[in-house]
Each structure stands twice: as C-alpha cells, then as structure tokens.
Amino acid sequence: MKNKELIESGNLELYVFGLLSEAEMTEISKIAAEDADVKNEILSIEKSVVALSSSFAPNLSADNYSKIKQKLDLDNEVIQLQSKSNVKQYIGWAVAAVFLIGCGILYNLQNKKVTEINDLLEDKNTLEQTVSAKERLNNQINTSYAVLKDENNIVVKLAGQAVSPTSSAKVYWNNKTNKVYVDASSLPTPPEGKVYQVWSLKLAPTLTPTSIGLIDNAEDKMKYLIEVEGTVGAEAFGITLEPKGGSKTPTMEQLYALGKV
Incomplete structure (x- = not known):
C-alpha cells in the first residue's frame, strides 16, 4: 500500500x-x-x-x-x-457531545413551540375580543331597529339649548313597559372627564328632575340608541353635561337638549 x-x-x-x-x-x-x-x-x-x-x-x-x-x-x-480501553473513553466523549448538542436542539425547539403557543393565545384573545365587539354592535343595531318599529314608543324630540343651539336628541318612551331609549347621536362628543346625564322631568306643580342614566362616548355608544332607566309620569326630558359619575341635580347652565312629551 x-x-x-x-x-x-x-x-x-x-x-x-x-x-x-x-x-x-x-x-x-x-x-x-x-x-x-x-x-x-x-x-x-x-x-x-x-x-x-x-x-x-x-x-x-x-x-x-x-x-x-x-x-x-x-x-x-x-x-x-x-490500550483499547481508551477507545471507550473517546466514544463516551463523542456520545456526551452528541447528547449536549441534542439537548440544545430540543431546548431551541421547545422555546419555539412556547413562542408559537403564546402567539396563538394572543391571536385567540384578539379574535374573541373582535367577536365580542361585533356581537355588541349587532345587539345594538337589533335593539335600535326593534325600538324604532315599536308602535308603543312615544318619540320625544329634544331641541338644542343656549349652551349648544345646534344640538338635538330623541327619547323613545314605551307606554306599556316604561322603558326609555335615547338617541344622542346629534350631541357633540363629551369632553374628557364629562358625561351626558338624562333627566325625566315633571313640570307641575314644580319642576322635579329625576336622573335616569348617563351617556358617555365609550365604545361609540352615542351612535346607537342607548337604554337608560325606565320612568313613569314624565312630562319632559332633558340632557345636561355633568362631571364624570353624574350629579344629584341638573346643571342648568349646561343644559344641552330639552323637550316636552
């Protein structure tokens, strides 16, 4: 050779x-x-x-x-x-090297899987939130459609007042159930820290206001009919701009809309 x-x-x-x-x-x-x-x-x-x-x-x-x-x-x-006994030692070292490399590969694969699972969970949460928002929107649309069709609802138009002459609103008051829905889409967006407060008013023998709900701009609620508390014997409805959380009595200089039944 x-x-x-x-x-x-x-x-x-x-x-x-x-x-x-x-x-x-x-x-x-x-x-x-x-x-x-x-x-x-x-x-x-x-x-x-x-x-x-x-x-x-x-x-x-x-x-x-x-x-x-x-x-x-x-x-x-x-x-x-x-001595051939040394061969076993070299083989052991080689096996150890392969084992360490294998552990590294498995560790990287595991991290990759964990990342993929976290990404899937985030996608799932985002999808659930989207579906939930779509369901709420669908419910609002269906509710608004049902209220507009209900012949038992009295439609009360609220005209803009001195603080905001171009504002307007509508109240849908059901004669049978006493439920009240408000269309506030023609009101300006309330400023930060403020909300609209809806009042049921009795005019005689004295003006007696009763708060029946708050309207803020959360989730674009003002674009659809908003259900507030029911009322009995109302003679008028008014909407004022109040601090967040509402007020015990209406701030008359912030009266945005008013209408008689």
Missing part, C-alpha cells in the same frame, strides 16, 4: 484509536518512523482527539491535558495508543 493511499484509507484513524490488529499497528508504526507525511498525519489525528477531549471530557484534568499537548507539540512523536 502506498503511503498516500494509507493516509486516505482511514486506517490511520483506526491506528490512533488502537482498533487495528497487532501486525497492522506494527506496520504503520514502522512506516510512520520512515515517512514524515504519515507521521504528521498521525500527529494531526491525535491532536484532534485531544482537542475533542478538552471540550467534552469531564474527567480529563488540566495537568493530563497539558502533558498530552506537550507530548504532541514538543516531542513531535507518534503516541502509541496500545
């Missing part, structure tokens, strides 16, 4: 690990002693083995590693790996 063919055959790796027969080991030792290329190739393989051991072998002390490295770098001689 020519020396170039010997280098490319893979037998030098087996020689380093002590996996050849005694005769083959002896033959390669003789060739290495006479051929610098073969000797250098063996040294290169041995250095690779030691480099691997320094990364993955927990039982290889710094002193032993330094001795082996010094043997390779300074003596420049081929190390005879006579």
Whole structure:
C-alpha cells in the first residue's frame, strides 16, 4: 500500500484509536518512523482527539491535558495508543457531545413551540375580543331597529339649548313597559372627564328632575340608541353635561337638549 493511499484509507484513524490488529499497528508504526507525511498525519489525528477531549471530557484534568499537548507539540512523536480501553473513553466523549448538542436542539425547539403557543393565545384573545365587539354592535343595531318599529314608543324630540343651539336628541318612551331609549347621536362628543346625564322631568306643580342614566362616548355608544332607566309620569326630558359619575341635580347652565312629551 502506498503511503498516500494509507493516509486516505482511514486506517490511520483506526491506528490512533488502537482498533487495528497487532501486525497492522506494527506496520504503520514502522512506516510512520520512515515517512514524515504519515507521521504528521498521525500527529494531526491525535491532536484532534485531544482537542475533542478538552471540550467534552469531564474527567480529563488540566495537568493530563497539558502533558498530552506537550507530548504532541514538543516531542513531535507518534503516541502509541496500545490500550483499547481508551477507545471507550473517546466514544463516551463523542456520545456526551452528541447528547449536549441534542439537548440544545430540543431546548431551541421547545422555546419555539412556547413562542408559537403564546402567539396563538394572543391571536385567540384578539379574535374573541373582535367577536365580542361585533356581537355588541349587532345587539345594538337589533335593539335600535326593534325600538324604532315599536308602535308603543312615544318619540320625544329634544331641541338644542343656549349652551349648544345646534344640538338635538330623541327619547323613545314605551307606554306599556316604561322603558326609555335615547338617541344622542346629534350631541357633540363629551369632553374628557364629562358625561351626558338624562333627566325625566315633571313640570307641575314644580319642576322635579329625576336622573335616569348617563351617556358617555365609550365604545361609540352615542351612535346607537342607548337604554337608560325606565320612568313613569314624565312630562319632559332633558340632557345636561355633568362631571364624570353624574350629579344629584341638573346643571342648568349646561343644559344641552330639552323637550316636552
């Protein structure tokens, strides 16, 4: 066998690990002693083995590693790996390396799955919120349509007052159920910290206001009919602008709309 063919055959790796027969080991030792290329190739393989051991072998002390490295770098001689027990050690290091790499891959896959699950949960929550908003909108539309069609509802038109002459509103008051719905779509959007308050009014013998609900701009409520508290015996309805949370009595200088039944 020519020396170039010997280098490319893979037998030098087996020689380093002590996996050849005694005769083959002896033959390669003789060739290495006479051929610098073969000797250098063996040294290169041995250095690779030691480099691997320094990364993955927990039982290889710094002193032993330094001795082996010094043997390779300074003596420049081929190390005879006579005992096959060392092969088990190298195999153990290789298995440990594969195990560590496998753990890293599994860890990355797990993190990826966790991220994907979190993304799906966020999408689910967003979808649920969208569906809920659509359901509320659908209910508001259906309610508004039913109120407009109900012949038992009295429609009370509320005209704009001095503070806002262009404002207007409508109250739908059911004669049988006493339920009250308000169309506030023609009122300006209430400023921050303010809400509209709806009042049921009795005019005689004295003006007696009763609060029947608040209207703010949350979720564009003002675009649809808004149900407030029911009332009995109302003679008029009014809407004032009040601080958030409402007032016990109407602020008359902030009276935006007023209409008699």
